[in-house]
Amino acid sequence: MTEPVLNADAAEIAKFSALAHKWWDKDSEFKPLHDINPLRLDFIEQHATLSASRVVDVGCGGGILSEGLAQRGAQVTGIDLAEKSLKIAKLHLIETGQPNVEYRHVAVEALAEEAPESFDIVTCLEMLEHVPSPASVVAACARLARPGGWVFFSTLNRNAKSYLLAVLGAEYVLGMLPRGTHEYARFLKPSELSRMARTAGLDTQALTGLHYNPVSRGYTLGGDTDVNYLMACRKPE
Structure with missing residues (x-):
C-alpha cells in the first residue's frame, strides 16, 4: 500500500522549529500573533459558541490560539507537524495548568481519516499560506467538522497591496516578522x-479584514480584505 503524500513543506517546518523557543515571548517574532489573538477569538465567538465545544486547532504551533480557545471554555485538540513547536506548547501547558488542551503530532488529513465529523469548531488560522496544497487542508477541515459545525480560516490576500504591506513592509521595513516568513505566491x-x-x-458565512495601524501599533477587524482576512464557514446540517 502506497504511503500518502504528506501535505507539508519541510522548509516551512524547519523555519518554525528554529523559532520554537520564542512562541511565548510576547516581544519576539510571534508578537503579532499574541496581539491579534483576542481579535481572532472574538471573531470566532461572533459566530460559534466556544463554551463546552469540541475544537480542533489546525497548525497550532506553540499553542497561542489553542490556549485562548480553552480559556473561553472550549475543549481543544491542537495539531501540528513541527515537533519542536508542540514541545513548547506542551511545556507551556504545564506552566499554566490549563487542563482543556491536548496536543498531537498529526497531519490534518490523517486526523480527518481517523475522526471525521468529530468537532463542533475547526480553526485553521495563519496556516494555509505555509502548505503546498491549501485545498487539501480545507477539505480535511471540512471533514473534521460535524454537520452544523463551524470552520474558521485566516490567511493573506494575493495582490500588490498585500505584497507591499505583508512582505516588504512587515518583513523588510518594520521588521515585525523574520525575512522569508511568507512566500507571496502562496x-x-x-x-x-x-x-x-x-x-x-x-x-x-462571513469575511472580514484584519488591519495593522503602524502609528498606534494596534490591530482592528473589519473593512477591506486586501491584506489579511478571516473567513467563517459552516458545514450544512
Whole structure:
C-alpha cells in the first residue's frame, strides 16, 4: 500500500522549529500573533459558541490560539507537524495548568481519516499560506467538522497591496516578522479560498479584514480584505 503524500513543506517546518523557543515571548517574532489573538477569538465567538465545544486547532504551533480557545471554555485538540513547536506548547501547558488542551503530532488529513465529523469548531488560522496544497487542508477541515459545525480560516490576500504591506513592509521595513516568513505566491484570494471551501462542502458565512495601524501599533477587524482576512464557514446540517 502506497504511503500518502504528506501535505507539508519541510522548509516551512524547519523555519518554525528554529523559532520554537520564542512562541511565548510576547516581544519576539510571534508578537503579532499574541496581539491579534483576542481579535481572532472574538471573531470566532461572533459566530460559534466556544463554551463546552469540541475544537480542533489546525497548525497550532506553540499553542497561542489553542490556549485562548480553552480559556473561553472550549475543549481543544491542537495539531501540528513541527515537533519542536508542540514541545513548547506542551511545556507551556504545564506552566499554566490549563487542563482543556491536548496536543498531537498529526497531519490534518490523517486526523480527518481517523475522526471525521468529530468537532463542533475547526480553526485553521495563519496556516494555509505555509502548505503546498491549501485545498487539501480545507477539505480535511471540512471533514473534521460535524454537520452544523463551524470552520474558521485566516490567511493573506494575493495582490500588490498585500505584497507591499505583508512582505516588504512587515518583513523588510518594520521588521515585525523574520525575512522569508511568507512566500507571496502562496497567498490566497478570498474568492479562491471561498471556492475551496465550497468544493469541500462548506458555506461561507462571513469575511472580514484584519488591519495593522503602524502609528498606534494596534490591530482592528473589519473593512477591506486586501491584506489579511478571516473567513467563517459552516458545514450544512
